[in-house]
Amino acid sequence: MSKYAHIQTYIEGSIAVIELNRPHVLNALNRQMVTEIVKAMEEYDRHDDVRVMVLTGKGRAFAAGADIDEMADDDSITLEMLNQFAEWDRLAWIKKPMIAAVHGLALGGGFELALSCDLLLASETAEFGFPEVNIGVMPGAGGTQRLTKLIGKTKALEWLWTGERMSAKTAYELGIVNRVVAPELLLEETIKLAKKIAQQPPLSVRFIKEAVHKAVDYSLYEGMQFERKNFYLLFSSEDQKEGMQAFMEKRKPNFKGK
Numbered sequence: 164m165s166k167y168a169h170i171q172t173y174i175e176g177s178i179a180v181i182e183l184n185r186p187h188v189l190n191a192l193n194r195q196m197v198t199e200i201v202k203a204m205e206e207y208d209r210h211d212d213v214r215v216m217v218l219t220g221k222g223r224a225f226a227a228g229a230d231i232d233e234m235a236d237d238d239s240i241t242l243e244m245l246n247q248f249a250e251w252d253r254l255a256w257i258k259k260p261m262i263a264a265v266h267g268l269a270l271g272g273g274f275e276l277a278l279s280c281d282l283l284l285a286s287e288t289a290e291f292g293f294p295e296v297n298i299g300v301m302p303g304a305g306g307t308q309r310l311t312k313l314i315g316k317t318k319a320l321e322w323l324w325t326g327e328r329m330s331a332k333t334a335y336e337l338g339i340v341n342r343v344v345a346p347e348l349l350l351e352e353t354i355k356l357a358k359k360i361a362q363q364p365p366l367s368v369r370f371i372k373e374a375v376h377k378a379v380d381y382s383l384y385e386g387m388q389f390e391r392k393n394f395y396l397l398f399s400s401e402d403q404k405e406g407m408q409a410f411m412e413k414r415k416p417n418f419k420g421k
């Protein structure tokens with residue numbers, strides 16, 4: 164029996180798959196579900212056999228946002244005291260690659276969850292949007308920030324103010340989505356990409372992720388200093404010795420993540 168109520172998880176080779184599992188409410192994110200997602204991801208982040216994580220949704224949606232039923236009667240002070248976003252923030256500290264595989268709707272908190280991942284694959288039927296404005300609120304789990312950093316102020320404001328949904332094709336053209344694939348191939352293609360990344364030396368993958376994330380917040384010069392330190396640090400790894408030795412011996416490297 165699964166140890167989680169609202170998600171299902173499994174490991175396939177070196178890939179961990181986390182499925183949002185409240186399809187009867189289009190995977191609306193209630194608080195317990197967010198707790199479970201963060202817990203599962205943190206566990207996989209420390210799991211020796213896992214190199215990449217894939218997040219997807221069961222049923223016809225990825226996630227239609229935060230659970231409106233749960234929060235409709237909340238007041239500001241309750242939300243402040245709950246401090247639920249502290250949990251979301253922990254996703255930013257996950258070191259391994261996280262790939263969102265989005266089919267159907269990714270709205271509000273569901274879109275924010277997908278944007279918290281490093282890569283995003285969408286099926287042709289996927290639609291993204293921030294409809295919070297339509298119900299008198301606004302994104303609260305990083306949506307205004309992450310979308311703006313990805314697509315710029317003017318475009319972000321239009322999507323956030325109108326609450327309209329964007330197609331997978333538009334999300335691709337805006338640079339939000341890595342690839343758009345046929346619905347029946349979504350998970351297969353995502354796992355294929357995850358496996359390709361999983362074959363790379365894990366420490367390089369990890370330090371590249373860190374450095375690229377710094378590029379969003381740091382100046383070019385600060386970012387380059389950070390990059391350089393990570394570059395030097397990799398020369399303390401066995402995988403650097405193995406990778407370069409294998410190149411010189413004209414053989415395939417055997418990376419161990421050490």
Ligand code: CO8
Pocket residue numbers: 187188189191192193194197227228229230231232268270271272273294295298301302303304
């Ligand atoms: N919360 C709770 N229940 C939901 C949600 C939701 N966000 N979305 C869908 N459901 C439920 C419906 O109530 C319905 O349940 P029931 O069968 O018991 O009536 C079931 O899912 C199926 O939905 P519909 O019958 O409405 O299906 P449709 O295909 O007709 O419509 C829509 C799909 C367009 C997605 C519609 O359900 C809808 O508009 N949903 C709300 C979308 C929305 O406003 N999302 C934003 C929520 S606010 C938010 O995300 C803030 C983020 C803050 C941070 C996150 C913290 C976790």
